[in-house]
Amino acid sequence: MGMYDRRHDRPHVSFGVIAMLVLIAVAAAIASGADQKVSWRFTDPDDKSPTQDPYDADDNPDGWRNDTNNTGPVTIQPGGCVYFGMTNAEKTGYTKSVWLDLNWFGYNPKDTFKTSSFGYYQGNKVKAHISSVGHNKKIRVSWQNCPAWEYIKLTNVDDMAQTVTIRPILKQTKCTKPSKRTADGSPGPDDTFEILDGTFGVPGQMLTPMRITALEIYPERQAPDPGGAAVMAAPPSSGVWSASFTPIDPLGAVRPGVRFATDGPGLMLEDAYDLHFSMIDGADTRYTLFALDADSGDWTDYIIDLRVTPWYEDFEIYGNAEPLDGSSGWAGWDADPAFGATTSAAESRSPPHSVEIKDNTDLVRSFGDADGGHWRFEAWQYIPSDFATGSSGQFAGSYLNMLNTYEPGQPHDPEHWSVQIQFDPTDGMCKVFHGDGLNTINVPYETDRWVKIQAEINLAEDWTQVFYDDFLVAEYCWIGGVTGDESGGGSGEEGGARAIAIVDLYAQDSTSIYYDDLSLVPVIEVCVADLAEPFGELNFFDVVAFIAAFNAMDPAADLAEPFGAFNFFDVAEYIGLFNAGCP
16 A cells, blocks of 8 residues: 655744743743633532632542542432532623533433533623533533633433433533624525424424424524414414514524414423424424423423435334335345345444444435535444354355445446445454455454444545554545555546445344444534634634633633643643644
């Protein structure tokens, strides 16, 4: 395999600038008293910020702690709470948002934890706007004015104690001037959006029960048609629903939407409803749905993403042993249901189900819009220790494949294969194909535990990297890299395409392998060193912005371990990133 040249022109900092950066940043940090740490506790803060009520093992064991990355399993009783607190520089006319990633929980939090949050602005306690985003694993809280400090509260509303590990991924954003939301998604096939028989758990992943008396929905890109129909049907017990058009969402952002409101008691969690409305210039594929809880007076917003990608599959919406052919984009190879697969409760990484690949299974999932940019594919795999095959050689075992071109019933040429991984029980090896279709790089596969398989796919550069259990096994051209026929040196599209067409799970007469928590998501290229305008260019202004962030103890300057301690290592890390340049 030839060498792949990734050299770029990179800016460099002179020694004098490095020395100045180190001296100014460290000296100013010593003089600064700003505190941007994230703290946590089990007891009510009683209006005391992390700086007012710090933890002390002897004198104040219930105070705010800062060891958010080091805490082992703890038990939260029914009605018990966990609080996360942050301090800021209070600013009027600036917004503040904090993202809490709930991936640290070992279960689905929507059934067990209720979220609430408060900030302290000009000495008064103010509510936050709370959003659920993406499969119940992220919570965003925001304030229209940046508070002096705030906390997020998670309450165990289950009737059983929950054991968790306090390892939150908490992304704190600095106070910023409000800006209009950017458009996302692409036009749909028609000009109408509908939710049919939609319980609130379907479009929005509710975290807690609500009594809904108003819904507002906003397309990301298109405008609703004021001359078109906007109708909502709901149980008569919820009242009479009326529709109107609204130019401003509940967060204050200016964008056209549709409001549905009732004159009655409203919808409960178990109630189904239908709604639809028309748009002027084609349907969107991404929407924001706001729901008003009549009991609390709070709005909660939910993302409705109808795009083919980003894509996530955890098999939780299916029943046990449910056939997948024809469901959610899954199909048998060449649209043949005989090659389909079923869900299974025998093994699962995120309970209750995974997909079982065995016998003659050849299951594919198609992607329609992954045709440019940088992508990350992940799949979690479980191979039982008694895994066996009825074949030998290249036909032994089970395969995970990815193709760059795929049309059911049409010829599948060699250059269409971009990832081909064989799990061969005759020698216990995971074999990643590359080169001429026969070469493989082999590593032992793991049994009786869930293992991550990952492909980093840079379509712009026609390059992919394949990882097994976080180990880089192989890297090669995306087009034709499996077979060696690169159709123009790895940069032409004569036989393949710079696209991700399908993932293919192929049993090939083998016993069961299980897959769970699959995803295909775009990778956003972030240049950590690019902190100031003009963005996309590294210069002296980025250095000045880093110094200011370092002095303010802003998380943007917290680049090296130990995190939370702003010191020389953060400065050294920034210098290295600056010299490395941006992608």
